[in-house]
Amino acid sequence: MSGDGLLVAVDSPVHRVPAQVKLVALFVFVLAVVSTPAAIFWAFSLYAVMLVAAVVVAKLPATVVSRRLAVETPFIVFALLLPFVATGPQVHVLGLHLSQSGVLGAWNVLAKGTLGVIAAILLSATTAPRDLLAGLERLRLPATLVAILSFMVRYLSVVSDDLHRMRVARESRGYTGGRVGHLKAVAGGVGVLFVRSFERGERVHLAMRSRGYTGRMPLLSVSGATRAQWLEGLAISLAAVTIAVAARVVSL
Amino acid sequence: MSGPAIQVERLVFAYPDGRQALFGVDFTVERGERVALLGPNGAGKTTLVLHLNGILGSVAGGTGSGRIQIGGTGLHREHLTEIRRKVGLVFQDPDDQLFMPTVRDDVAFGPANLGLRGAELDDRVHEALVQVGMQDHADLAPHHLSFGQRRRVAVATVLAMRPEVLVLDEPSSNLDPAARRELADILAGLDVTLLMITHDLPYALQLCERSLLMDGGRIVADGKTRDLLGDADLMAAHRLELPYGFDPLSVPGPERS
Numbered sequence: 001m002s003g004d005g006l007l008v009a010v011d012s013p014v015h016r017v018p019a020q021v022k023l024v025a026l027f028v029f030v031l032a033v034v035s036t037p038a039a040i041f042w043a044f045s046l047y048a049v050m051l052v053a054a055v056v057v058a059k060l061p062a063t064v065v066s067r068r069l070a071v072e073t074p075f076i077v078f079a080l081l082l083p084f085v086a087t088g089p090q091v092h093v094l095g096l097h098l099s100q101s102g103v104l105g106a107w108n109v110l111a112k113g114t115l116g117v118i119a120a121i122l123l124s125a126t127t128a129p130r131d132l133l134a135g136l137e138r139l140r141l142p143a144t145l146v147a148i149l150s151f152m153v154r155y156l157s158v159v160s161d162d163l164h165r166m167r168v169a170r171e172s173r174g175y176t177g178g179r180v181g182h183l184k185a186v187a188g189g190v191g192v193l194f195v196r197s198f199e200r201g202e203r204v205h206l207a208m209r210s211r212g213y214t215g216r217m218p219l220l221s222v223s224g225a226t227r228a229q230w231l232e233g234l235a236i237s238l239a240a241v242t243i244a245v246a247a248r249v250v251s252l
Numbered sequence: 253m254s255g256p257a258i259q260v261e262r263l264v265f266a267y268p269d270g271r272q273a274l275f276g277v278d279f280t281v282e283r284g285e286r287v288a289l290l291g292p293n294g295a296g297k298t299t300l301v302l303h304l305n306g307i308l309g310s311v312a313g314g315t316g317s318g319r320i321q322i323g324g325t326g327l328h329r330e331h332l333t334e335i336r337r338k339v340g341l342v343f344q345d346p347d348d349q350l351f352m353p354t355v356r357d358d359v360a361f362g363p364a365n366l367g368l369r370g371a372e373l374d375d376r377v378h379e380a381l382v383q384v385g386m387q388d389h390a391d392l393a394p395h396h397l398s399f400g401q402r403r404r405v406a407v408a409t410v411l412a413m414r415p416e417v418l419v420l421d422e423p424s425s426n427l428d429p430a431a432r433r434e435l436a437d438i439l440a441g442l443d444v445t446l447l448m449i450t451h452d453l454p455y456a457l458q459l460c461e462r463s464l465l466m467d468g469g470r471i472v473a474d475g476k477t478r479d480l481l482g483d484a485d486l487m488a489a490h491r492l493e494l495p496y497g498f499d500p501l502s503v504p505g506p507e508r509s
Binding site for chain 1: 340361362364
């Protein structure tokens, strides 16, 4: 991995879709998924098929996607607890007493969560951080927020290097001290890190003013997306909206 | 516009906490000159160069007095944009200077603030990157570059504004010998007035015919770099030391090339 954010650097049709189109597509897709009634199982399998197709077209390795799915773990734990803690009519599976609404609730969380996370992985793995910023800018996100995100992208590695150096310095001087001691040291370290980062911020501001900064960041993006690119990028999301509407009608 | 590239007269400055850093600084740098600014830590060198483009001093609302002229233009609030274009400041830590997501965005930051757009802006960025030999790295993020490469990009960010005066704060610090030499080649090939803060005395001798020696907020010596470095008493009085075995009289300097 090149370490350029979460980007998987290959060339694919999905990589070439402009970032603002992908951002809108993700947003619409997730809205469609969450508004689908949980009991309409065929809708979710259609979503899954479309997402898997997109992952294949984007040439993302299955191992990368499954590894990044790990962020979902806390929700999975919560979902697996639901059938045991929810009340209402019970079903018996392998000798276990499970709540019916709990099982459906767990499925609801699991299916929608997994689909949403895979869609987000698709976006983050096919878009460079800088393009993502340019896309947010095209979508009229306030310039100050874009600037804050851009500084975060730029200085995350600098700050984490600082943190790493402080840990090495601590341990080189024989610091052990177990889990609690480590937490204490990290808490102190965070204070030092804040001061360091604050001072760096002041120096960066000086450097910006030296190059004529007057309070407005120059724009990152130059060109918009064409109608064809919008249609291509939104294809799955629009299909998802159609499915969601159909599922609503069926469940009435 | 005429007049010397930099003219500083009776410059006095104290930080807001009351610590006085400059006690009356006078010097003039002619166009095309390369001047090294030498002196021990805490002499006020960085404070002085931050005055040259109006970051510190009375223009920026600080306490101080004195007069600064850059290429014949007085340093006043209404000329600040022009002065900051004329004086390109390269900071010591490239991580402070490179704050945009990619090299290209960063080099474009200055010219974009000057109002350049589109193809003109792209040309300017490319030209500056070619000057430092980094044109093949335009789309990389700064943290993917080596330290020497980052220092060169930092120089390019300033060159993109086509400055008349290039001011560098310790350009050779933290560089390995090869990167240090590459940067010297780049700096020697630039057609601008150069003012360079450095503790690297051989570097000063290699690049700059003239040197200013600063200590305690004053200019204490001004002359040929070779004469200053050869004056053992002066050097010892201001905590300057040559590297072991280095004889300033035995090596070629810029005056011969």
